[in-house]
Amino acid sequence: xxxxxxxNHRSRADxxxxxxxxxxxxxxxxxxxxxxxxSADGPPLVPPYDALVTQIxxxxxxxxDAQVSAVRSVLGSDKAAFEVVMSAAVxxxxxxxxxxxxxxxxASDAP
Amino acid sequence: MRLEEIDAxxxxxxxxxxxxxxxVSGMRLPDAARVAFYHQEFLGGTLGGWTQATMRGPSDxxxxxxxxxxxxxxxxxxxxxxxxxxxxxxxxxxxxxxVQAAMNDFEAADISPKLKAMLKxxxxxxxxxxxxxxADARSVLQTGVTKQxxxxxxxxxxxxxxxxxxxxxxxxxMPSSEEFDKAAVMLLKRGYG
Numbered sequence: 001x002x003x004x005x006x007x008n009h010r011s012r013a014d015x016x017x018x019x020x021x022x023x024x025x026x027x028x029x030x031x032x033x034x035x036x037x038x039s040a041d042g043p044p045l046v047p048p049y050d051a052l053v054t055q056i057x058x059x060x061x062x063x064x065d066a067q068v069s070a071v072r073s074v075l076g077s078d079k080a081a082f083e084v085v086m087s088a089a090v091x092x093x094x095x096x097x098x099x100x101x102x103x104x105x106x107a108s109d110a111p
Numbered sequence: 112m113r114l115e116e117i118d119a120x121x122x123x124x125x126x127x128x129x130x131x132x133x134x135v136s137g138m139r140l141p142d143a144a145r146v147a148f149y150h151q152e153f154l155g156g157t158l159g160g161w162t163q164a165t166m167r168g169p170s171d172x173x174x175x176x177x178x179x180x181x182x183x184x185x186x187x188x189x190x191x192x193x194x195x196x197x198x199x200x201x202x203x204x205x206x207x208x209x210v211q212a213a214m215n216d217f218e219a220a221d222i223s224p225k226l227k228a229m230l231k232x233x234x235x236x237x238x239x240x241x242x243x244x245x246a247d248a249r250s251v252l253q254t255g256v257t258k259q260x261x262x263x264x265x266x267x268x269x270x271x272x273x274x275x276x277x278x279x280x281x282x283x284x285m286p287s288s289e290e291f292d293k294a295a296v297m298l299l300k301r302g303y304g
Contacts, residue, residue, distance in 0.1 A: 006169050007170075012165075016154070099240040
């Protein structure tokens with residue numbers, strides 16, 4: 001898309017969502033998809049992931065050192081823990097994007 | 112930074128780049144930039160590219176307005192780093208006293224009705240997303256905001272609901288006011304790409 005064109009935000013959001021699920025990563029795709037959904041109030045994950053991912057979704061400023069280090073310890077690397085953090089953050093943001101875009105669409109579609 | 116490898120850099124090249132930029136700029140490279148360099152094979156350019164397009168691409172919203180949206184989303188998410196960073200950038204493009212007024216109380220600030228309506232929508236999107244309805248969107252469109260501009264604002268809201276969360280989960284170090292100001296000049300010019 002040329003730089004002078006307005007952004008197609010839906011395409012960009014969908015590309016980000018797909019990337020979380022399919023990226024070249026250290027963590028299993030299922031874990032990243034589950035984190036994406038959980039931070040948007042989806043089904044719980046097993047410990048220690050659920051505490052961190054839920055906290056990121058609800059109030060990330062309250063995430064603790066212990067929550068991050070518990071996930072890092074289980075996964076064994078900073079990169080793997082980073083993948084879980086980013087998946088949770090992206091999930092919370094994209095849930096809001098979807099809701100907002102639906103509201104915008106409904107406003108435009110209404111007679 | 113809770114994950115030390117992000118702080119240090121994950122490759123020799125990134126470590127050298129972090130050191131070089133810090134040296135040339137005269138300040139510690141902020142954690143937001145360190146994250147952008149880190150584990151790039153994971154997200155590729157998907158998040159950074161969308162951020163650049165949203166915050167610096169064509170839009171009816173001027174750059175300062177988009178940065179103000181980002182700063183307020185950060186405030187609503189209690190993210191001190193992003194609140195500081197993006198209000199500083201907004202103040203490079205919009206009257207700083209107006210930025211401050213909007214940060215304190217956007218509904219009372221002397222900003223345009225279009226921007227006020229967009230911010231009200233973003234506040235609900237951030238805090239109570241499941242309650243958003245067509246009526247909320249119509250409130251923005253009725254001020255003359257176009258459908259594209261509404262979507263541009265929504266994209267800012269989505270992106271900064273992402274960025275504020277990883278900034279806080281990773282525990283970004285807080286720059287000083289002078290460092291925020293110096294970084295703001297660079298970010299205004301160079302963006303996020």
